[in-house]
Amino acid sequence: MASDMIGEAPASPGTLVSAVTVVAPGTPGARLVILGKQGAGKGTQAVRLSRHYVVPHIATGDTFRAAIRSGSEFGILAKRYLDAGELVPDEVVIGVVKERLTHPDASHRGFVLDGFPRTVGQAEALETILEPLNLDLVISLEVPTAAVLTRLASRRVCSSCGANYSVPDNPPKVPGICDVCGGDVVQRDDDTEAAIRRRLELYERETAPLVSWYSQRSLLATIDGTGPLDEVTDRIVTEIDRRKLGAV
Ligand code: ADP
Ligand code: ZN
Numbered sequence: 210m211a212s213d214m215i216g217e218a219p220a221s222p223g224t225l226v227s228a229v230t231v232v233a234p235g236t237p238g239a240r241l242v243i244l245g246k247q248g249a250g251k252g253t254q255a256v257r258l259s260r261h262y263v264v265p266h267i268a269t270g271d272t273f274r275a276a277i278r279s280g281s282e283f284g285i286l287a288k289r290y291l292d293a294g295e296l297v298p299d300e301v302v303i304g305v306v307k308e309r310l311t312h313p314d315a316s317h318r319g320f321v322l323d324g325f326p327r328t329v330g331q332a333e334a335l336e337t338i339l340e341p342l343n344l345d346l347v348i349s350l351e352v353p354t355a356a357v358l359t360r361l362a363s364r365r366v367c368s369s370c371g372a373n374y375s376v377p378d379n380p381p382k383v384p385g386i387c388d389v390c391g392g393d394v395v396q397r398d399d400d401t402e403a404a405i406r407r408r409l410e411l412y413e414r415e416t417a418p419l420v421s422w423y424s425q426r427s428l429l430a431t432i433d434g435t436g437p438l439d440e441v442t443d444r445i446v447t448e449i450d451r452r453k454l455g456a457v
Contacts, residue, residue, distance in 0.1 A: 238318035245350035248357030255323035268323040271371035294404035347423040350434035
């Protein structure tokens with residue numbers, strides 16, 4: 210699925226890091242978390258960052274939606290939470306992420322975590338999972354609530370691979386058809402008014418405290434998430450590269 214896809218292989222031969230991915234020598238990896246309220250554009254930016262640094266995009270929401278599509282027992286359990294806009298219990302999400310981070314692509318090169326951590330409990334668990342390593346950076350993508358409400362109304366998602374689109378800013382090339390996999394591009398089941406209100410409420414209560422939690426650990430970069438997608442990506446990459454070069 211797209212959330213597990215890493216960037217296209219570059220033209221020049223390189224180092225094999227997984228069965229399917231070739232990375233040009235010298236391409237730095239990264240261990241990143243992207244925070245932002247619903248509709249802040251974190252999924253779109255996370256995909257771009259995963260291509261740039263050639264690391265897997267690990268999106269817990271996509272993982273749950275894939276489980277729901279598969280009809281597994283786990284998917285049936287997850288659907289109750291997602292449709293209501295409620296958080297899946299910490300121990301469930303932590304187990305899923307912990308397992309995914311042991312795969313060689315993530316353990317060798319890093320990752321972009323999107324939608325995790327979402328509570329202080331999850332952030333503490335992530336710290337333990339990564340030990341003795343640490344995150345490189347946590348990006349908080351800041352967009353005013355009025356703007357995210359508009360974006361959520363225009364958000365569309367691929368029902369097969371989870372790729373994100375928005376109409377009319379970033380539509381699929383062929384209307385209704387995913388550029389990545391050819392699947393149907395639809396509105397998400399939890400992009401209803403009630404579920405959106407609940408998710409934004411939970412973001413403020415459970416996830417916003419992570420901004421100061423990571424700031425206290427000198428891991429936070431606050432990025433303006435408004436404006437054209439390419440500009441937002443440039444702002445994020447500039448900040449990551451500046452920090453990784455040890456300039457701060
Ligand atoms: P959004 O950020 O727009 O709410 P996501 O795709 O990140 O969308 O998440 C969709 C849903 O998946 C959440 O509302 C929640 O039910 C569940 N979920 C995803 N990540 C987590 C997490 N880290 N902890 C708890 N629940 C999660
Ligand atoms: Zn798709």
